[in-house]
Amino acid sequence: MPVVRDLRVLVRLTDFRRLLAVRLLSQCADGVYQVALATYVVFSPEKQTSPAAIASAMAVLLLPYSLVGPFAGVLLDRWQRRQVFLYGNLLRALLAAGTAILILASVPDWLFYTSALCVTAVNRFVLAGLSAALPRVVDSERLVMANSLSPTAGTLAATAGGGLAFAVRLVGSGSDAAVVLLGAGLYLCSAFASLRMGRELLGPDPDEVQPRLGVALASTAKGLISGVRHLGRRRAAARVLTAMTVMRFCYGALTVMVLMLCRYAWSSTESEGLALLGLAVGASGAGFFAAAVLSPWAVGQLGQGGWMVVCAASASVLVPALGLFFAPAPILVAAFVLGLVTQGSKIATDTVVQLAVDDAYRGRIFSLYDVFYNAAFVGAAGISALMLPPDGRSVQLVVMVAVLYAGVAAALLRWRRRDALL
Numbered sequence: 032m033p034v035v036r037d038l039r040v041l042v043r044l045t046d047f048r049r050l051l052a053v054r055l056l057s058q059c060a061d062g063v064y065q066v067a068l069a070t071y072v073v074f075s076p077e078k079q080t081s082p083a084a085i086a087s088a089m090a091v092l093l094l095p096y097s098l099v100g101p102f103a104g105v106l107l108d109r110w111q112r113r114q115v116f117l118y119g120n121l122l123r124a125l126l127a128a129g130t131a132i133l134i135l136a137s138v139p140d141w142l143f144y145t146s147a148l149c150v151t152a153v154n155r156f157v158l159a160g161l162s163a164a165l166p167r168v169v170d171s172e173r174l175v176m177a178n179s180l181s182p183t184a185g186t187l188a189a190t191a192g193g194g195l196a197f198a199v200r201l202v203g204s205g206s207d208a209a210v211v212l213l214g215a216g217l218y219l220c221s222a223f224a225s226l227r228m229g230r231e232l233l234g235p236d237p238d239e240v241q242p243r244l245g246v247a248l249a250s251t252a253k254g255l256i257s258g259v260r261h262l263g264r265r266r267a268a269a270r271v272l273t274a275m276t277v278m279r280f281c282y283g284a285l286t287v288m289v290l291m292l293c294r295y296a297w298s299s300t301e302s303e304g305l306a307l308l309g310l311a312v313g314a315s316g317a318g319f320f321a322a323a324v325l326s327p328w329a330v331g332q333l334g335q336g337g338w339m340v341v342c343a344a345s346a347s348v349l350v351p352a353l354g355l356f357f358a359p360a361p362i363l364v365a366a367f368v369l370g371l372v373t374q375g376s377k378i379a380t381d382t383v384v385q386l387a388v389d390d391a392y393r394g395r396i397f398s399l400y401d402v403f404y405n406a407a408f409v410g411a412a413g414i415s416a417l418m419l420p421p422d423g424r425s426v427q428l429v430v431m432v433a434v435l436y437a438g439v440a441a442a443l444l445r446w447r448r449r450d451a452l453l
Contacts, residue, residue: 058185060217062192067210086412107394112233120222127215164233183323190316258395267452268387283411291423318370336453342372347436
């Protein structure tokens with residue numbers, strides 16, 4: 032099979048394999064850390080969680096990236112990306128250890144959220160850098176396959192990290208602080224793994240880098256405007272980013288709904304709710320894996336835009352068909368579907384953006400990509416807080432999400448006729 036053949040070629044590329052190792056360790060740590068935060072905020076017995084509380088937590092943790100993201104992009108196009116992975120993961124290990132201490136000390140929520148915000152803020156630099164660096168270790172002919180394997184493998188690593196966190200929390204009777212410390216150890220491993228790559232391997236090229244940090248910071252606004260203008264001239268990239276942002280909104284809204292269902296509608300104890308959430312995370316991870324297998328073939332048959340149309344259209348039909356039962360089994364199937372269509376669309380989006388924008392702008396564009404992602408997720412949480420009842424059952428929310436998916440599919444069909452990259 033062509034997919035198997037290309038996959039074998041990719042894993043034989045030493046630099047790709049080393050970059051993938053950094054991603055896997057980093058995103059596995061993300062999964063551990065995020066589950067620790069979720070269990071502490073949502074499932075702690077002393078906390079009366081509501082959709083508004085979840086939305087507030089997401090806003091505190093994600094919304095500031097609308098400011099951090101552009102700075103990350105401008106700096107990524109000036110800093111050596113290998114060094115970002117090294118120092119970024121070292122810093123996250125230190126900050127995550129601090130979060131564990133705060134959990135043990137039972138500090139006020141605002142101090143806990145500030146610590147968590149610092150950890151996930153650094154994450155913006157690392158994830159955007161991983162996407163921007165990928166074309167430096169893979170030729171253009173195999174970029175679609177690399178975008179299928181690398182980000183999807185990272186997502187699966189995050190899912191595995193989440194599963195590991197659930198296991199420590201439930202089976203091992205570990206505390207949230209112990210789970211956070213596990214994440215800190217994995218961040219440290221990712222930092223050490225980055226040292227296996229050459230300092231200048233991942234770019235950007237030396238003649239494109241402003242070596243003085245002060246100069247880079249002073250030019251942040253100008254660089255951001257330049258990146259936005261570049262995106263405006265690359266219509267294919269702008270269009271898929273718009274479509275992916277709406278799909279991220281849908282995913283965020285349904286995530287809040289599932290959290291509330293697991294917390295109140297489907298369980299009577301903390302352990303039971305955590306177990307159900309773990310199953311939902313696992314089902315979504317299986318969907319991510321299926322996307323990695325199907326996407327290269329589907330893109331070859333349908334094109335980038337065609338595959339995104341199929342993903343969005345499928346979600347518009349299957350989300351209400353499965354979600355309106357508000358029962359565990361259909362929702363778990365829906366979680367698999369959402370994992371498949373979200374990751375499949377992301378693979379296509381990443382590829383279009385990488386092919387459409389110049390290397391000197393990739394860091395800025397992928398940082399803007401992160402901004403759109405986070406703003407959409409926070410917006411979805413806010414809308415969900417207004418629409419969801421305490422037990423999480425909302426027909427209106429499910430129907431709204433289905434309509435949005437259908438709108439994305441229709442828009443992509445129209446754009447495909449105007450752009451060769453789609």
